[in-house]
Amino acid sequence: MDLIFVGNFIDKSASAAIGSSSLLVTCLVGFFGGMSVGSGVVVSHIFGAGETEKLSKAVHNAIALSIAGGLGSMFFGYFFAPVFLKLINTPQDIYVNAVSYLRIYFFSLVFIFVYNLGSGVLRALGDSKSPLYAQAVGGLVNIAMDYLFIRCFENGVTGAAWATFCSQGTAALLTVYSLMKLAPAYSLHLRKIGFDREILKKVILIGVPAGAQSLVITLSNVMAQYHINSFGEDAIAAYTAYFKIELIIYLPIVAFGQAIMAFAGQNMGARNYKRMREGTRICLFMSMGLAFATSLLALQFGPQLFRIFNKEPSVIETGCRIIGISFPFYFVYCILQILGDSLRGAGKVKEPMYIVLVNICIIRTILLFLIVPVVQDITGVAVTYPATWILTSVCMLVYYVKYQKSLA
Numbered sequence: 001m002d003l004i005f006v007g008n009f010i011d012k013s014a015s016a017a018i019g020s021s022s023l024l025v026t027c028l029v030g031f032f033g034g035m036s037v038g039s040g041v042v043v044s045h046i047f048g049a050g051e052t053e054k055l056s057k058a059v060h061n062a063i064a065l066s067i068a069g070g071l072g073s074m075f076f077g078y079f080f081a082p083v084f085l086k087l088i089n090t091p092q093d094i095y096v097n098a099v100s101y102l103r104i105y106f107f108s109l110v111f112i113f114v115y116n117l118g119s120g121v122l123r124a125l126g127d128s129k130s131p132l133y134a135q136a137v138g139g140l141v142n143i144a145m146d147y148l149f150i151r152c153f154e155n156g157v158t159g160a161a162w163a164t165f166c167s168q169g170t171a172a173l174l175t176v177y178s179l180m181k182l183a184p185a186y187s188l189h190l191r192k193i194g195f196d197r198e199i200l201k202k203v204i205l206i207g208v209p210a211g212a213q214s215l216v217i218t219l220s221n222v223m224a225q226y227h228i229n230s231f232g233e234d235a236i237a238a239y240t241a242y243f244k245i246e247l248i249i250y251l252p253i254v255a256f257g258q259a260i261m262a263f264a265g266q267n268m269g270a271r272n273y274k275r276m277r278e279g280t281r282i283c284l285f286m287s288m289g290l291a292f293a294t295s296l297l298a299l300q301f302g303p304q305l306f307r308i309f310n311k312e313p314s315v316i317e318t319g320c321r322i323i324g325i326s327f328p329f330y331f332v333y334c335i336l337q338i339l340g341d342s343l344r345g346a347g348k349v350k351e352p353m354y355i356v357l358v359n360i361c362i363i364r365t366i367l368l369f370l371i372v373p374v375v376q377d378i379t380g381v382a383v384t385y386p387a388t389w390i391l392t393s394v395c396m397l398v399y400y401v402k403y404q405k406s407l408a
Helices: 002-009 012-049 052-087 092-124 129-152 157-180 197-229 233-245 247-269 273-300 302-309 313-345 350-375 384-407
Strands: none
Touching: 002 012, 002 129, 002 157, 002 233, 002 302, 012 052, 012 092, 012 157, 012 197, 012 233, 012 247, 012 313, 052 092, 052 157, 052 197, 092 129, 092 157, 092 233, 092 247, 129 157, 197 233, 197 313, 197 350, 233 247, 233 302, 233 313, 247 273, 247 313, 273 302, 273 313, 273 384, 302 313, 313 350, 313 384, 350 384
């Protein structure tokens, strides 16, 4: 919503400023998203094993971790933002706006982390509706605040950042409320929020590799952004819109991944390996079918989708060339996401991290430096995405089959 308002009511420079600044946020949120995975896996194992006392400690540990992580990331991001934007070759004409947007956005990180870890706990307990309702209300608040700050107050890109602050704060508060309404034996009590050493250790052992995986994916996108920035404003604005349109396909895949991670974790705790395998197979085929359908729709209506975010013909044309390369292969991404999340739910987090590190971070970076100077066009960046998805999926499938045979 931020990008829709900025792209339609300000200009493409403002859109590019948001696009070039978003990767640092993704780095920090992605890493602590790994802690959400860690908390979710630990909670699902405990829940599956029926250990109520430990479950209460895990719930309060998750919220304590989200507050501490959010505050630390907020201070780090606020002061590091200008350095980061210079490192990724941000054009000077959008640099000031990008810094302003980032610094205000970082005030939202505590709310974002509380929502992510809290919703991870709720999903691990089988409640995927409460996080949905919280984010839906937050989304409505975001629309209202974007209109207020951008259209009424004319605050520009900083208004978009303040709109995010309000919306994520709303989502976080509603998530905390849902945690307080859990069964009395393990519901959230504000006075009990604190760290439990044993549970924190388990969360870190699972969460750090999962967070590192998210971080290396984002770092590979940072390298891509470095090359994108060299092609000017149109390329930056097109890729910024692309990353939003991509969410139509990507987010349902992530949702299936979150579902199978909770499902696998609960069945791992109950030692029901056959059911875990069957659930993974069903989840994989459902996600691939949906990804194939949404990819076709996005390709069919590409110009209309880009026009939502930016009305510049050159930006729309560039964006359509990008999706024409990557979207036909997006169903392959389901393999690495679903199988990887099933493994994480079972407690196997290092191996998926290594597979992603090698293929999506190292190999993609090498491909970028080999292909882009030769092609000298934005399509040189785009082609590295499906290439590394295929490599990663093959490796993930081989390891998954090997691991499942060890459980038989």
